[in-house]
Amino acid sequence: MRTRFIYAVTVALALSATITLFAQAPAGGTQTPAPPPGGTQPPAGGAQTPPGGRGGGRGASLRPKSIDAPDIKFEVVKDFMKLPPNVYLGEGIGIATNSKGHVFVNTCAQQTRNFEFDEKGNFVREIGKDSYGNVFCHGIRVDAQDNIWVIDEGANSIIKYNPQGRAVMILGRRIGFPYNGMEPPVKEINPAPPYIFNRPTDVAWDAAGNIFVADGYVNSRIAKYDKYGKFIKQVGSRGSGPGQFTLLHAIAVDAQGNVYGGSRSDQRIVVFDNDLNYKTTFDHVGAPWSLCITPGPGHQYLYTSNSNPDSNDSEIHKVTGQIFKMELDGTVLGKFGVPGKEQGQFSTVHGIDCRVENELLITEIVEWRLQKFILHPTAAQGGK
Amino acid sequence: MKSARIAFTLVFAGALAAGSLMDGSVVAGQAQSAQPKEIPFETAGDFLKLPDDIHLGEVAGAATTQKGNLFVYYQGGGPNATIGASRVYINGGARLLEFDRTGKFLREIGNSENDRPYAFLFAQGVRVDPQDNIWIVDRASRMVVKFDQTGKVLLTLGRRLEAVGELGSSGVFGRASGPPGSGVPGDNFNQPLDVAWDAAGNIFIPDGYGNARVAKFDKNGKFIKSWGATGAEQGQFNIPASIAVDAKGMVYVADMGNQRIQVFDNDGTFKSEIKNVGAPRALCISPGATQYLYSSNSNPTEDPFLNGEIYKMQLDGTVVGRFGKAGKQFKEFGMVNEIDCRDPNTLYVAEMMNWRVQKLTLK
Numbered sequence: 213m214r215t216r217f218i219y220a221v222t223v224a225l226a227l228s229a230t231i232t233l234f235a236q237a238p239a240g241g242t243q244t245p246a247p248p249p250g251g252t253q254p255p256a257g258g259a260q261t262p263p264g265g266r267g268g269g270r271g272a273s274l275r276p277k278s279i280d281a282p283d284i285k286f287e288v289v290k291d292f293m294k295l296p297p298n299v300y301l302g303e304g305i306g307i308a309t310n311s312k313g314h315v316f317v318n319t320c321a322q323q324t325r326n327f328e329f330d331e332k333g334n335f336v337r338e339i340g341k342d343s344y345g346n347v348f349c350h351g352i353r354v355d356a357q358d359n360i361w362v363i364d365e366g367a368n369s370i371i372k373y374n375p376q377g378r379a380v381m382i383l384g385r386r387i388g389f390p391y392n393g394m395e396p397p398v399k400e401i402n403p404a405p406p407y408i409f410n411r412p413t414d415v416a417w418d419a420a421g422n423i424f425v426a427d428g429y430v431n432s433r434i435a436k437y438d439k440y441g442k443f444i445k446q447v448g449s450r451g452s453g454p455g456q457f458t459l460l461h462a463i464a465v466d467a468q469g470n471v472y473g474g475s476r477s478d479q480r481i482v483v484f485d486n487d488l489n490y491k492t493t494f495d496h497v498g499a500p501w502s503l504c505i506t507p508g509p510g511h512q513y514l515y516t517s518n519s520n521p522d523s524n525d526s527e528i529h530k531v532t533g534q535i536f537k538m539e540l541d542g543t544v545l546g547k548f549g550v551p552g553k554e555q556g557q558f559s560t561v562h563g564i565d566c567r568v569e570n571e572l573l574i575t576e577i578v579e580w581r582l583q584k585f586i587l588h589p590t591a592a593q594g595g596k
Numbered sequence: 597m598k599s600a601r602i603a604f605t606l607v608f609a610g611a612l613a614a615g616s617l618m619d620g621s622v623v624a625g626q627a628q629s630a631q632p633k634e635i636p637f638e639t640a641g642d643f644l645k646l647p648d649d650i651h652l653g654e655v656a657g658a659a660t661t662q663k664g665n666l667f668v669y670y671q672g673g674g675p676n677a678t679i680g681a682s683r684v685y686i687n688g689g690a691r692l693l694e695f696d697r698t699g700k701f702l703r704e705i706g707n708s709e710n711d712r713p714y715a716f717l718f719a720q721g722v723r724v725d726p727q728d729n730i731w732i733v734d735r736a737s738r739m740v741v742k743f744d745q746t747g748k749v750l751l752t753l754g755r756r757l758e759a760v761g762e763l764g765s766s767g768v769f770g771r772a773s774g775p776p777g778s779g780v781p782g783d784n785f786n787q788p789l790d791v792a793w794d795a796a797g798n799i800f801i802p803d804g805y806g807n808a809r810v811a812k813f814d815k816n817g818k819f820i821k822s823w824g825a826t827g828a829e830q831g832q833f834n835i836p837a838s839i840a841v842d843a844k845g846m847v848y849v850a851d852m853g854n855q856r857i858q859v860f861d862n863d864g865t866f867k868s869e870i871k872n873v874g875a876p877r878a879l880c881i882s883p884g885a886t887q888y889l890y891s892s893n894s895n896p897t898e899d900p901f902l903n904g905e906i907y908k909m910q911l912d913g914t915v916v917g918r919f920g921k922a923g924k925q926f927k928e929f930g931m932v933n934e935i936d937c938r939d940p941n942t943l944y945v946a947e948m949m950n951w952r953v954q955k956l957t958l959k
Contacts, residue, residue: 323673337648342673344653344951378642379651379951381924385897388654388671388718405898441924442901 274479275531276498276518282590284537284546288556289584292333299335301327304575304582306352306363307563310375315565315573316360317582318352326352326362333584340379344386345371350428351414351563356507361415368409370425381441383425384409400450404431406443414462414503418469418486426463426473432456434463434473436488447488452478455490462503466512466540474500474516481516481542494542498532504566505540513545513569514538517561520551522577533558535572537590545590553579635908635917640955641926643699644668650693650701657722657733657934658946658953661745664697666936666944668953669722669732690719690734699955705730705747713749715739715756721790721838721934726883731791733801738785740801751817753801754785776806779825785811790838790879790934794845794862802836802849810836810849810864823864828854830866838934840881840889842911848889850876857891857913870913874903878932882940887911890943892932895922900949904929908958919958924950 295301302325306318313331316339318324324346326339339360340346348366355361359380360373367386374380385408404410404427411429418424421439433448448457452475462474469486481494481503498518506513520533533551535558538544549558559578566572570587644666646652653671660666672691689712692705706712718736725731729750730743737756744750774780786806793799797815809824810833824833834853841847845862857870857879874893882888889909895902904922906929909915920929930950937943943956 340651341649343651344671344673346673377648378646380642382930382949382951385949386654407898407900 270525271527271529271531274498274518274521274528276479276534276536277496278498278536278544278547279531279534281536281544281547284548284590285588286548286556287586289333289586290555292584293329293582294333294335296335299327301580301582303349303562303577303580305349305562305577307565307573307575307582308352308354308360309565309567309573310354310358310360312358313567315582316352316354317575318349318362318563319575319580320349324349324364324366326360329582333582337377339373339377340371343371343379345369345379345382347386350412353415355417355421356419363412363415365411365413365429368412370409370412370415383407383423383437383441384412398430400431402431402433402449403446404433404435406435406446413460414474416463416465416471418465418471419467420469422469422486424463424465424471426460428460432458432460434460434471434484434488445488447484447490448473452480454493455482455484457482462500462516464503464505464514466505466514467508470540472503472505472514474503476501479518481514492542494538496542497536497538497544498534502561502564504564504572506566506569512540513566514540515564515566515572517558517564517574519561520558522560533561535561535564535574537587548585548587555583556585632907632915633917635919636959637919637927638957638959639926640699640957642952643955644695644953645699645701646693647701650691650704652951652953654719654948654951655933655946655953656690656719656948658944659722659724659730659934659936660697660938660944661724661728661730665702666695666697666699666953667722667724667730668693668695668946669719670946670951671719690716690732692716692722692730692732705743713741715741715752717756720788723791725793725797733788733791735787735789735805738787738804740785740788740791740799753799753813753817754783754788777808777826779807779809779822781809781811781819781822783811783819789836792839792841792847794841794847795843796845798862800839800841800847802833802839805835808833808836810839810847810860812864821864823860830858830869831860831864833858837877838879840879842881842887842889843883846911848879848881850879850891852877857889868913870909872913872915873907873909874905878935878945880935880937880943881911882937884940888916888937888940889913890935890937892929892935892945894929894931894933895949897931897949900924900930904932906932906935906943906945919956926954929954 302319302321308316315329317327328336345364345367350365351363353361358375362371369384371379372381409427410431413428414426416424423437425435432450433446435446436444457475459477461476464472471484473482476499479499481500483491497516500516501519502517504515517535518532520529529551534547534549536547559576562577563575572585574583655670657669669692694702715734715737720735721733723731733740738754740753742751785803787804789802789804799813801811808826809822811822812820833851836849837852838850847860849858851858852875855875859868873891876891877894878892880890892906893903895904901922905918906920907918931948932945933948934946941958945954
């Protein structure tokens with residue numbers, strides 16, 4: 213029994229270590245996206261502080277410039293997600309759909325897991341059960357060929373599963389046993405090693421199949437690979453200048469191959485051309501926790517979530533939580549959503565799927581759920 | 597050897613932090629001999645048919661039995677941890693699977709998390725001896741374990757560390773003697789990396805990442821001797837990554853960090869070295885009347901597209917040919933960690949970074 217006991221201690225330590233190691237992750241529950249002091253540890257009674265009581269309030273710096281954009285009407289599909297008994301979603305981190313409308317969710321449960329649901333929200337199967345790549349969830353995306361790509365911040369890897377659910381390509385490498393040359397640098401490396409990530413956050417592709425990786429929490433770069441995983445180039449460093457990022461948390465690519473990087477902690481979307489030359493910055497839609505560009509064909513739209521941070525600060529919640537619908541040039545068409553726990557509200561959105569322009573699937577961190585929203589068309593679509 | 601002089605280039609492929617020189621990760625050898633012949637080959641691609649809920653991770657080893665079944669030892673997921681000096685290391689669970697020659701899944705040795713053998717912690721290799729016993733090498737538990745065909749444990753070598761030592765002691769139980777790399781003889785390992793046998797059943801274990809020696813045991817597991825220490829001289833090692841023994845009992849050690857294969861007699865006396873095949877990570881010697889030596893110049897972690905070729909040699913080091921390169925597609929390799937060459941023209945290669953086993957047919 214001594215062996216058993218030691219094993220139990222070991223596992224317990226592992227669990228606490230997991231918590232420690234990833235305490236800065238968004239899903240870990242302690243990271244705020246913004247500079248205001250006290251954001252992580254609001255003083256007692258903070259919720260009662262009157263607006264403006266602190267020189268404009270803690271929320272002031274997080275108030276998006278486009279907060280007065282028109283409201284988009286919507287309905288939420290009640291109880292969309294249907295789980296079988298004894299299957300539990302954890303924090304809803306990543307969301308994506310394939311060409312058949314099946315829904316894939318990457319969740320931080322006791323283990324990081326990936327679930328597939330059908331188009332009606334019925335549970336179908338688990339993808340990559342007990343995989344070596346399941347360390348700490350950060351996202352899931354489905355490419356144009358219905359391959360399923362999982363972004364694992366803990367494994368420092370992006371795993372491409374084929375539509376059958378088998379891993380067929382791995383980008384990055386999980387830090388394994390000590391002394392395998394992969395001690396994680398805790399500081400940004402600039403330029404970062406081409407093939408080694410440090411807490412990557414998202415992945416996207418252009419029409420040619422080139423792969424764009426957002427890397428991420430520690431490094432601050434977008435790396436471009438060809439469809440075979442061979443490194444082409446990269447851009448970015450930590451900061452708030454053109455072409456820089458402060459917590460590169462999301463990425464999306466439009467039909468022309470332009471690349472949109474979500475710089476969460478300084479509330480910017482930074483746009484590059486396909487060769488990663490800087491083009492422009494959108495700084496009027498809050499902190500881009502999650503980005504999604506509608507696939508088309510035809511006119512494309514950009515959704516970004518200025519998610520209410522999971523920092524338990526009611527003043528910040530008053531000005532955040534909305535999702536913006538935009539033109540690709542940054543023009544805001546409208547917004548929807550408020551923080552809250554009821555169905556149809558948002559509890560720190562971490563994933564958006566927009567394969568169908570006005571049918572969004574959304575995952576949230578705090579409430580362990582996947583919600584489906586039906587948006588009313590915006591005025592700018594009138595001519596379509 | 598045909599080429600008189602061999603030049604070597606150190607390739608610094610990445611800019612990782614200092615202290616990352618282990619595992620051949622940053623230093624990778626590039627063989628620059630007169631171009632050896634390219635051996636044409638085919639791959640059976642994704643030939644393993646896995647149950648729905650089993651997914652390969654980093655595949656450390658693949659080895660065939662006499663009837664052609666394949667054992668695969670790999671790093672899977674799941675909670676597990678190893679306590680190191682300064683932090684807790686979290687590892688997935690190592691798993692051992694058996695397939696038939698068509699790639700059909702047959703069974704798992706220890707088919708649930710709690711049933712897996714105590715040594716299964718971080719997979720490093722699996723080999724099958726001439727009597728069809730299955731030997732696993734586990735880097736984190738620091739153990740080599742021999743199973744018979746039924747999965748029964750016949751022999752354990754080394755000891756998995758306990759988390760804590762004797763009251764009042766700063767040490768832990770099960771450690772190897774002496775500072776790492778000092779070559780102190782003894783039974784315990786510090787991250788062993790492979791296993792091989794001679795015709796008499798003597799056991800040879802390269803030990804390893806932490807130590808830099810080759811340990812020899814008799815067939816019953818009794819320690820006979822060990823040789824080597826950290827260094828670049830003859831008989832010293834910088835990561836003895838793999839080992840193979842020929843029919844005469846000569847011992848071939850992949851001295852990966854020194855980019856050479858060292859050849860010793862059965863008692864560990866240095867005989868020769870082979871230096872034109874890059875940084876060898878995986879060795880295999882085929883059985884039969886004419887034996888061949890295979891060696892993989894596997895890519896480093898930092899560059900999945902650097903090197904990766906496998907050499908086929910005569911036992912004296914003469915290169916017969918080479919094949920393959922690093923990459924992520926089929927017919928390319930992602931850090932080959934072990935080669936099975938029971939049939940010299942049908943190779944199984946275990947790939948760490950591509951999470952798979954490829955079955956190769958050499959033309």
